[in-house]
Amino acid sequence: MSWNDSMIKQAKKIIKMYPQKRSAIGPLLHLAQSKDGYISDDSIAVISELVGITEVQVKSVSTFYSMYKQEPTGKYLLSVCKSISCEINNSKEIIDVVKDFTGLNNNETDENDLFTFEAVECIGACGGAPAMQINYETVEGLSSENTIKLCEWLKEEQPDVIIAEEMQDNFGGTKSFDWAIKDQSGTTGSVPGFQTFNTTKEKK
Amino acid sequence: MSESFGLFKGLKVTFKELFRKSVTDKYPKEFREKPQRFHGRHVLNRYEDGMEKCIGCELCAGVCPAQCIYVRGEDNPEDEPVSPGERYGFIYEINMLRCIYCALCVEACPTEAITMTSLFEMSVANRSEAIFDKSVLVVNDDGTPNTHEEQTKLTRFEELQTSDGWMRATSSNGNPNFQNVVNWSGSLGVGKKDPEKGQSLEEE
């Protein structure tokens, strides 16, 4: 097994929350992604053993959902929204700007493993469209100029921690509304794992 | 009636026929113009780049009412492919003694590989020679049919140029927009065929 003991412990905790073992595949894949930044074949082998189904069945689930990354992403994952609200507010231009700046097509990573670009479906920031996410931290109300500035900042500074509020202040425009809990910690890894399993109550 | 009158009455037919234009040709000194879709000897065509069109699918052999065609396919050698795609006709034999020249093989062929020429002189010295194999059937490098040497004395050169006299009435790719439009793949030495009467290259 390529997972360490604390990961296995965490995984077993997740599996316990579900009546059927195989129901836990989703969160377990998130756990795997938080470790490697993508779903590696090794992780799939571990999950299949933990859950008791074959590797290819886990692979089938992980490839079905586009937010499980099949390949390692760069240091910064640039996810530009292409859904309707952003589209109306000229997200196409933002996409083109990012594409031009990075020289990447959809789902590509550059040679230095710095940027990965993807055009994604709604990221829940319709009020502040057009919006994009850097490593799942949202910036809203973008303009073409600010987007270029943002990209340049990332390229030059290469900050280890991305904080949404900071980016919003420096590069963002209109913000939808302030409802989210302030999270000053930001993210540390290239692609963070979701903390979904902390929101469910543990089965005793 | 007198007997002498009867003699002239009988000779009347003879005299009438004596001055009528002869229906026979002085073959082989003279050649009769053959219809465009004359069902003569088969050839196996090649693409303009020299690749064979036959893919060894055995549809001609399957449809042949006289069961005179024997085909076996083989995987294309990777370094030196004989035909585009996975397979090529490895063995192709037609027993010309059995063939009834119905052209069902031409109709069945999905790649326009087998067509019929206007050649009909196929005298052979023994029965085994009447089985035409690929060395005879595949067209020459200039696109002309490969004939037995003795036959070239009888054969007109112009006829060799129009090696595939039979044409498809409808388009081969199944595209309804190209109904009644000549849509041949180009052949070695001949290129794309001109349309027949009633067919046009222009869309209506």
Added chain:
Amino acid sequence: MSENIKINVNGNQIESTPNKLLIEACEDSGIHIPRFCWHKRLDPVGMCRMCLVEIETPRGKMLVPSCTTEVTDEMVVDTESEVVKKAQEGVLEFLLINHPLDCPICDKAGECPLQDQTMAYGPGESRFVEEKRHFEKPISISEIILLDRERCILCARCTRFSDEISGDPLIEFIQRGNKTEVNTFPNEPFKSYFSGNTVQICPVGALTSTSYRFKARPWDLKSVRSTCNGCPVGCSTELNSSQNKMLRILGVDNDSVNQGWLCDKGRYNFEYLNSEFRLKNPLKKIDNELKETSVKEIYTELSELISDRNTNINFLIGTNSTNEDYVAFNEFAKNFPTTNQTFYLNDDYLYAGFFEQDINRATIDDLNNSEAIVIWAEDLKENLPVLYLRVRQAVKNGVKLIVFGHSNSTLEDIADFYYSEDIVSENFEIIKDISKLKGIKEHVKDKNVTAIIGKSTPYQLDEYLDKLVSYLVENSNSKIMNAFSSGNTFGAINNLDNVKNLRDFTKNVSSENTDLLFIVGSDPIGRSVFSNEIHRIIEDIDNVVCLDLFLHETSELCNYIIPTSSTLGEKEGTFTNIEFRTSRIDKLVPSPGQSLSDWEFISGLSNFCNFINNIDSLDGLNELAYQDFDNQDSPSFKNLDKPSNFDGIINDYQPNVSTMPNETITSQYFVGKKLYGDNITIRYSDSISLLGAKQFIEASESTIEKLNLSSGECTLKQNGHQVSANYVVNNKLADGVIFIPQNRRNFNRFDFSETIEISPNQSKEALNVN
């Protein structure tokens, strides 16, 4: 049972049972609804939308997929309306957008449901001129299966089969949307024992097998219905040949036996028929060299030996012959009063079995109809694969499964009660009180039980099995199925007067009591665990006649070798399966050279010697075999050739198997068989020959630690015989148990009753230094 309901399809009233799927109800009444994903033996999934029909609902007419809709009373269905036709055309047009125009070279073309239904229901023209999607083609997803992903129409038949039916889901959909493809996990091939079935049920040519790919076009094929003689399940098969070469075997949906499925060994173990190593001429040993001779010469020499009818003759008979062959040998033996008519069957696992009057005999269908299944036998998945599928099916239908012993570890996942280690000892003895086991108390006592009972290893004592069977007979309404696992064993015990096993052969037969030994289609030296003893006996006997397909370890020792026709596709006859169902074996291809059927040779010999007991026609043998039966139900050719009897006829004959009870010998090893072995036929079937070549032993992790194995390889040593093998960790085995597959090469040369020294392989560096 609930009453039948009436539904209205296209204006006609049809009857159906409730809870039936609409597509099935229509099919039963002769109304065909086109479909790709729906398969009678698989759960409905509604993937392809080809079976859309209109039904009347309170909200007006609605298009519904008939494969996921259950019939209800007074349902009004239209399968041919304009809307339905338009839907079908649309579905087909969409399916064909990315389906490559491979038809001219595709194996499926000509028998392809997509082709057929496009002709019947398709729009005739395509509006798409764009380039189609391309994948690399073909990729091999196992040694025997190839996958053309661009041909796939995503019907999920293969993935559902491997998940639901065979229980080894090693192929699945990868990606989604228009990128969806069926594939395996990287480095995890589709190594299922039933993978060939996915090729058969694939509605397009996406899955093809290496043995048939590009071998023939379907319209070239000649086909005949036959029965597989690989194991006693006797699956119904369709044999296909082109130009007198066997090219393919398909499963036929025989409802009470194999339901359309075959194991891969049954499906692909036919290429040896076309092997160049087949024996073509009779051979005779002169000065230790085999020389070609004629059958007549062999007849002449044998007749000198046997015509006075005082010769001591013994028979070592293989399990791959037809019933008619066995009858012929039985008749031949009757000419010799001295032989006592004993036939030693080439099977290590054969024992007297349970055929007494008070034991009810189980049929395969009984598995579904009982409340519990008790299994104590060899590994079903390895030895009776299709029976394993039927057990899985029964368990899926809610039948409780109780498994004894560690031999059936593949059933552990689905078994309700799996008794090993502390209940079944290493020597396969139930050491606890059977009546006190929870599974027995709850599900067996006074219930309808079907038991599959057989020896788990050749060294298991008969009395251990007796104990369980007598408990079942006394305490429940039980039906017993004797799980003998090789070929036409049941035909042999049905038609031969006195059958014994190989252990008895080693005890009874010697050069003193045998002047002439017939070895028919068997290679005990290459396969049996009694290899060494048998080798010694055969070498001692002066005259040994061998009837076989190939030269192998046993036939090489014989004085006369007669080439024979294979029971697979080269001769006619009948086959009797595990439930005593007799069905037809038919001939499709000619046998090579001067090959004779077993019965042809032996009847010819009696004829040559002018013996009294002699029948020289196949029909005569068949009639003789079933002369005691009621004319109506006898499985004679006449009855079996009626279409209603194609699935075979079950008989209730009480066979005479009188093996000596195994009382003393035990082995400290767990000796068993794997599906693919080192059999001579598999060795010469190119596409599967490698599957049976790997040499390995299995043990649990702790056992392997105790043996100090670490490099992945080990050496087995005993009295100068040495085999180097891999070892595989199987934690389902109890501590200390070491599994040795007897049918892998050279393993059967060990004497398993003695200790085998297992040591780690010296690493290559160490060898170089020395």
